[in-house]
Amino acid sequence: MSSNVNAIRKLAEREYKWGFVSEIESESVPKGLNEEMVRLISAKKHEPEFMLEWRLKAYRHWASLERASAEPKWANIRYGPIDYQNMVYYSAPKQKPALESLELLDPEILATYQKLGIPLDEQKRLAGVAVDAVFDSVSVVTTFKEKLREAGVIFCSFSEAVQQHPELVRKYLGSVVPYTDNFFAALNAAVFSDGSFVYVPRDVHCPMELSTYFRINAAETGQFERTLIVADASAYVSYLEGCTAPIRDQNQLHAAVVELVALDDAQIKYSTVQNWYPGDREGKGGIYNFVTKRGKCEGVNSKISWTQVETGSAITWKYPSCILRGDNSVGEFYSVALTNNYQQADTGTKMIHIGKNTKSTIVTKGISAGHGQNTYRGQVKIMKGAVGARNYTQCDSLLIGDKCGAHTFPYIEVRNSSAKMEHEASTSKIGEDQMFYLRQRGIKGEDAISMIVNGFCKRVFRELPMEFAVEAQKLLSVSLEGSVG
Amino acid sequence: MKSPLLEIRNLHVSVDRHQILKGIDLQVNAGEVHSIMGPNGSGKSTLAQVLSRRDAYEVNSGEALLNGEDLLAMKPEEAAWAGVFLAFQYPVEVPGISNAYFLRTAVNAMRKARGLEEMSAMEFLPMFREKLRLLEMDDKLMNRSVNEGFSGGEKKRNEILQMAVLEPKLAILDETDSGLDIDALRVVAKGINAMRGPERAIVVVTHYQRLLDYIVPDFVHVLVDGRIVRSGGPELARELEETGYGSMEASTSAA
Numbered sequence: 031m032s033s034n035v036n037a038i039r040k041l042a043e044r045e046y047k048w049g050f051v052s053e054i055e056s057e058s059v060p061k062g063l064n065e066e067m068v069r070l071i072s073a074k075k076h077e078p079e080f081m082l083e084w085r086l087k088a089y090r091h092w093a094s095l096e097r098a099s100a101e102p103k104w105a106n107i108r109y110g111p112i113d114y115q116n117m118v119y120y121s122a123p124k125q126k127p128a129l130e131s132l133e134l135l136d137p138e139i140l141a142t143y144q145k146l147g148i149p150l151d152e153q154k155r156l157a158g159v160a161v162d163a164v165f166d167s168v169s170v171v172t173t174f175k176e177k178l179r180e181a182g183v184i185f186c187s188f189s190e191a192v193q194q195h196p197e198l199v200r201k202y203l204g205s206v207v208p209y210t211d212n213f214f215a216a217l218n219a220a221v222f223s224d225g226s227f228v229y230v231p232r233d234v235h236c237p238m239e240l241s242t243y244f245r246i247n248a249a250e251t252g253q254f255e256r257t258l259i260v261a262d263a264s265a266y267v268s269y270l271e272g273c274t275a276p277i278r279d280q281n282q283l284h285a286a287v288v289e290l291v292a293l294d295d296a297q298i299k300y301s302t303v304q305n306w307y308p309g310d311r312e313g314k315g316g317i318y319n320f321v322t323k324r325g326k327c328e329g330v331n332s333k334i335s336w337t338q339v340e341t342g343s344a345i346t347w348k349y350p351s352c353i354l355r356g357d358n359s360v361g362e363f364y365s366v367a368l369t370n371n372y373q374q375a376d377t378g379t380k381m382i383h384i385g386k387n388t389k390s391t392i393v394t395k396g397i398s399a400g401h402g403q404n405t406y407r408g409q410v411k412i413m414k415g416a417v418g419a420r421n422y423t424q425c426d427s428l429l430i431g432d433k434c435g436a437h438t439f440p441y442i443e444v445r446n447s448s449a450k451m452e453h454e455a456s457t458s459k460i461g462e463d464q465m466f467y468l469r470q471r472g473i474k475g476e477d478a479i480s481m482i483v484n485g486f487c488k489r490v491f492r493e494l495p496m497e498f499a500v501e502a503q504k505l506l507s508v509s510l511e512g513s514v515g
Numbered sequence: 516m517k518s519p520l521l522e523i524r525n526l527h528v529s530v531d532r533h534q535i536l537k538g539i540d541l542q543v544n545a546g547e548v549h550s551i552m553g554p555n556g557s558g559k560s561t562l563a564q565v566l567s568r569r570d571a572y573e574v575n576s577g578e579a580l581l582n583g584e585d586l587l588a589m590k591p592e593e594a595a596w597a598g599v600f601l602a603f604q605y606p607v608e609v610p611g612i613s614n615a616y617f618l619r620t621a622v623n624a625m626r627k628a629r630g631l632e633e634m635s636a637m638e639f640l641p642m643f644r645e646k647l648r649l650l651e652m653d654d655k656l657m658n659r660s661v662n663e664g665f666s667g668g669e670k671k672r673n674e675i676l677q678m679a680v681l682e683p684k685l686a687i688l689d690e691t692d693s694g695l696d697i698d699a700l701r702v703v704a705k706g707i708n709a710m711r712g713p714e715r716a717i718v719v720v721t722h723y724q725r726l727l728d729y730i731v732p733d734f735v736h737v738l739v740d741g742r743i744v745r746s747g748g749p750e751l752a753r754e755l756e757e758t759g760y761g762s763m764e765a766s767t768s769a770a
């Protein structure tokens with residue numbers, strides 16, 4: 031067993047390669063949160079009155095929850111109290127965002143994205159992928175805007191959308207995740223500084239993959255971004271987000287909100303490769319990733335598909351969900367969550383079946399290594415009117431070593447007897463048998479683990495857009511790789 | 516004289532404090548085929564797995580040299596790189612990894628360890644196809660996950676396919692014949708025979724003469740209760756078929 035143990039130990043000692051800090055002059059506001067701060071953020075963004083009002087309502091709601099100590103406590107995660115007054119709520123590079131032209135962008139920022147493997151300059155861009163780059167609190171550049179505009183697709187930073195398309199923002203903002211939804215959603219609504227906005231008009235098949243790359247750089251700063259994607263009737267869009275942050279001893283809060291709206295026959299495919307700094311080997315530092323993501327299949331035959339690969343963050347708390355309102359609408363959730371060292375993840379989904387013949391699929395793969403704790407929490411709710419609803423759920427857990435844990439909490443609520451529900455679950459350990467078999471064929475211990483884990487996640491990787499499937503696979507292998515060169 | 520490919524001297528092995536191998540001596544030269552026979556639980560698989568360096572076993576004393584090098588100091592992958600191949604009595608499933616991908620990864624891991632260039636898919640495929648034909652295997656099995664949902668016979672055939680692709684120096688086949696139907700046995704034997712050559716030694720662990728009708732061994736050894744109690748030529752296997760192991764055990768106690 032000893033050499034298997036070695037491979038496992040190396041795996042636990044993986045290095046975080048995205049942990050550098052960029053020297054960029056930034057403009058921050060003082061620490062702390064109050065109504066004045068909310069007004070200040072809104073003023074900095076030159077927001078219309080309706081935005082400020084909405085933020086203030088959200089802030090007051092959040093403050094009442096905070097006074098009542100109503101931060102959610104039900105998740106299977108452990109962390110010390112967060113001091114919301116000891117945090118910076120807005121930090122932006124001093125230089126103005128160069129939303130239209132790269133020449134105006136701070137070369138240091140350009141270099142940062144280059145180093146992260148996200149080239150923003152024209153020649154080196156990922157073919158067929160438009161990128162919105164969010165740096166701390168603001169979007170710094172969006173690529174391929176012109177090409178998208180020709181197709182009628184709006185892809186821009188949230189701030190820009192508020193200026194250019196206030197009617198769309200007003201109509202859909204908070205329509206899926208109201209600020210009253212939960213503690214972190216309220217906080218986000220009050221202070222969110224930027225994010226991405228997508229609108230795909232009727233009958234348009236978005237000609238390229240859209241993606242947002244989130245980078246936290248500033249210290250002691252929370253990142254609160256908000257993404258809103260609307261696919262009008264018969265539209266299609268595939269969107270991907272990626273994220274990284276520097277190595278820091280202190281925990282940093284990332285409380286994002288994502289809202290998706292799919293109208294009749296529309297389809298949204300939303301993929302996440304989450305690689306925030308996970309903390310060190312002793313569990314010091316790392317991002318608290320407390321995120322609310324929800325999609326509404328508003329129209330008939332609409333479809334929303336979430337795929338997530340969660341390898342980073344000290345703590346992950348997120349449940350990308352689907353409200354299946356339109357008849358025949360389809361919701362999907364495919365997830366890989368890896369917890370290593372002292373990482374904790376409590377993640378899963380909610381599928382709310384309202385319309386007739388609605389269908390949902392949940393496939394999750396949890397991998398725990400080191401002292402990692404991995405929880406699947408999922409809810410499937412079949413409402414009275416959801417005649418002929420169907421759900422298929424499959425939750426598999428893989429344990430590497432014997433100090434980690436896997437937990438599963440499925441909640442099922444069925445109010446219509448015609449519903450068909452299927453649930454499968456498994457927990458397995460990387461077996462000595464499997465390891466020996468692979469190593470007997472000449473595959474080194476660490477590579478054997480990575481191969482077994484990749485095989486375990488195959489069903490989910492298949493759902494990622496081609497351009498990112500390979501990346502995700504590599505990321506997983508790197509996350510499993512030891513620190514020896 | 517060059518040293519034997521495999522030389523085992525006075526090997527004692529235990530598992531969880533149970534003594535399983537109680538002093539094995541065995542010499543195998545390149546170009547030879549040896550057969551190891553013996554009753555259930557006598558230690559045949561233990562010997563095979565110790566030689567391929569499964570680390571659940573404790574070597575209490577004795578040694579095993581591969582080309583004069585200390586085999587027992589190697590990790591499983593190092594033994595594999597040095598040319599040891601084990602066809603498993605119970606092949607293991609690897610969900611989500613296709614057979615073809617698995618084999619190419621294995622081939623390249625070996626090549627890399629030996630300082631050779633990795634094989635591209637273009638170079639790998641023709642060689643792979645040829646071996647598939649040799650073992651009369653369906654291409655479709657290659658896109659399926661390693662051993663997952665394979666029938667017993669398909670798993671065994673897959674082991675021999677892997678051997679054919681990896682071209683080991685010392686192949687240890689642990690009951691590859693059990694679970695094979697008559698036609699499959701013939702095909703697998705053909706595959707094994709195709710691998711016979713002056714550079715390679717094959718150790719066949721089996722309970723049945725049936726296999727040895729196809730693969731005629733140079734030597735037969737009888738393993739009883741952790742010891743080799745008799746060695747001989749192919750005729751020894753036929754003798755066993757008639758008399759069973761009872762008389763062998765008697766002969767040890769007499770010795």
Ligand SMILES: Nc1ncnc2c1ncn2[C@@H]1O[C@H](COP(=O)(O)OP(=O)(O)OP(=O)(O)O)[C@@H](O)[C@H]1O
Pocket residue numbers: 530531533535553554555556557558559560561562604
């Ligand atoms: N962990 C263990 N603890 C105790 N005894 C063990 C352990 N593992 C194996 N053994 C014993 O070692 C002995 C040898 O097993 P081995 O698998 O080598 O036999 P074999 O000759 O290959 O038998 P078969 O012909 O049935 O395949 C058996 O009696 C088995 O029960």
Ligand SMILES: [Mg+2]
Pocket residue numbers: 559560561604689690
């Ligand atoms: Mg055996």
